[in-house]
Amino acid sequence: MDFMMAYLSSLSPINLLMAIPGNIAQGIIWGIMALGVLITFRLLNFADLTVDGTFATGGAVTVVLILAGAPVPLALVAALAAGLLAGTVTGLLNTVLGIPEILSGILTQISLWSVNLLILSGANKAVNVDEYPLIVTLRNVKSSIVTALVFAAVLICILYWYFGTEQGSAIRATGCNPHMARAQGINIDFMKVLAISLSNGLVGLSGGLLAQYQGFADIKMGQGSIVIGLAAVIIGEVLGDALLGKSMNFALRLGFVVVGGVLYYLVIGLVMWLKMPTDLLKLLTAVIVATFLAVPYLRAKSKNSFALAGKRGAQNHA
C-alpha cells in the first residue's frame, strides 16, 4: 500500500498535461500518414506495406533537399512526388505483373530500403532547426500544431472533393466491387495504381513533415508505421461510430482518422508518464489500444446479444 502511495504521488498530472501538446503535434502528422493508409485499407481493401518504406523515403528526400538549400515547400512537394512514384511501382507490380497486393507492397518496401540508403548516403541525416527554416519542429510545438492542423484540414478538403469527383468515385467503386466496376467500363487497373500512388504520396508527405519535426531522417523511421496507420484508422472509425453513429459522413471519417492518430500518440504519452518499466512500453501501448477498441464492441454485444433478447422475451412473456 505504501508503495502504491509513493508511486502515485510521484506521478505529476501537470507533467502529463504539459506533454500533451507535443504528442498532439506528432499525432496529427501521423494522422496525415493514416489518411494515406485509409485510402488503400478502406477504399481498396488491402494493407499496403509499401508505407514503411515510403515514409522514410519522404523524410529522406525532404532532409536532403533542405540541406541542399531548397525552400521547404519545394522539399515537401518532392517528398509527395517520391511517394507517388513509390506507390506507382507497387501498383504496377500488382496490375501489370500480377503479383498479389501485399507482396507487391513488401517488394517495394524492400527496394526502398536501398533507395533510401542511397538518398541519405548513409543511414541517418540531421537537419538542424537552428540552421534551416523548418515549418514543423519539436522546438516550437504550438506553431507545429497549427501548421500540421492546416495541412490536415487542407488535405481532408482536397480528398473529400476528389473522392466525390467521377475519377474518385471510380476508385471507390473499384475497391467496393471490382467486377461490377469493370462491367461499368471503369479501368480498374488504372484506378488501383492511381489509388495506391495517391496513398503513398500522402505517406511520403507526412514522412517529410515528421523528419522536420524530429530534426532528422533515419533509415528506420518508417518501420512499423503501417501498424500505427492502421491503428489510427481503426481507432478513428470506432470513435466516430461511438460519438456520431449514423450521422458520420466521409469528411468526418477523414477527420476522425487524424483524431485516431492523435489518440494513439496520447496513449503512448500516457504510458510513458506512468513510469512503467521501459521495456514494457510497446506491450502497454498495445493493451491500452486494444482496450479502447474492445470496449465499444463489447458494449454493443452486451446490448444486442441473442441471449439477452431471449431473456427479455422470457420476461415479457412470463
Place this chain on the structure above:
Amino acid sequence: MKKKIAVLLLAAATALSLTACSGGSNASKSGPSSSASSASKASAGKHYTVGICQLVQHPALDAATKGFQKALTDKLGSRVTFNMQNASGDSPTCAVICNQFVSSNVDLIMANATPALQAAQTATSKIPILGTSVTDYGTALGISNWSGTTGKNISGTSDLAPIEQQANLLHELFPKAKKVGIIYCSAEPNSKYQDKVIKKALTKLGYTCKDYTFSDSNDVQSVTKTAASESDVIYLPTDNTVASNTGIIKNVCLPAKVPVIAGEEGICAGCGVATLSISYYDLGYTTGEMAYDILVNHANPATMKVKFAPKYTKEYNPSVCKAMGITLPSGFKAIKASS
C-alpha cells in the same frame, strides 16, 4: 446528450493543456515540483531531475546508462532523480520522450545513441544535453566545421573506437594476410563511419579491404558466408546488429577458419579473436561526471569538448583462439567467451 458532454470535456481538457503549455513555455516558472519532498531551491540542498532517453535495449547502451546513473548517484546521492525512458528501437518515439522531458522541465537530458541525441537537439535549445554512445557528433548534429565543441547546449562522450590502433592490432596479429572483409549493418551510421576510417588505416598498412553489408539480422548469415569465403581476416565495427548476432557469425567463421577482429569487447566475446576494447560503463561514468559539472558547477556545455573513452585494453577470446589454433603474443587480457 452524454456523447456531447464527453466531446466537450475532451475539448476542454485539450484547450486547458494548450493554455498550460503557453504559460509554461515562455516564462521560466517551473510547475509544482514533482517530488513533494524536494528541498527548497537553495543550491545547497537542490534536487535535480535528469531525463535519460535511450534508443534501444542493448548491452552497450545499457552499460553506458548504468555508468551514467552510478556517477551521478555517487556524487549527488539522493539529490538526483532519473526519468529513464527507452524508445524500444523506434526513432520517432525519441521525439515523444524528449518532448516529455522538455515539458516536465528536467534539469538535464542524457541522450543515449544518435537518434536520441538528434531528437533532444530539436526539442530544446535551453536544457543542457549530454550525448553518449554517439560516434561522430559533427555528422549526428549536422554541424559543419566540427571542432570538438558544439557551441550550444550540447556536449557528451563519443564511443569512437581507437580505430587506428585497431588496424595496428590487426597488422600485429595477421601481418601476412592480404584481404580484409568488413561486415556491418547498412542501417547504422556509426558503423559506416568506422568503416570509412578503418579502410583508410588498413589500406595504408597494405591490406585490400572490401565491405559486406546487410540490412537486418535475417541477412547476416549469407553475407558472412560470402565475406568469409573472400577474405583472409574479418573486421567487425561496433555495430549494434552485429553485436546481437555474434553467434551466427561465429558459426560461419570458425569452420571457415577466418579470424575475426572485433571493435569492442562484447562482439569479441561472442565471435572474435581479439579486440581493442573500450568499456561503455566507463564511458557512461565519464558522461555522468560531465553532468555533475553542468548541474552543480554550472559548466557550460557549449564550451565542453566531447570526451572519449578514458582507457582501452588489448583483449582476446581464449576459446576462439584455441579453436582456430592461433597463439597470441603477450600483453593481451583474456575475456570470458559469451557462448
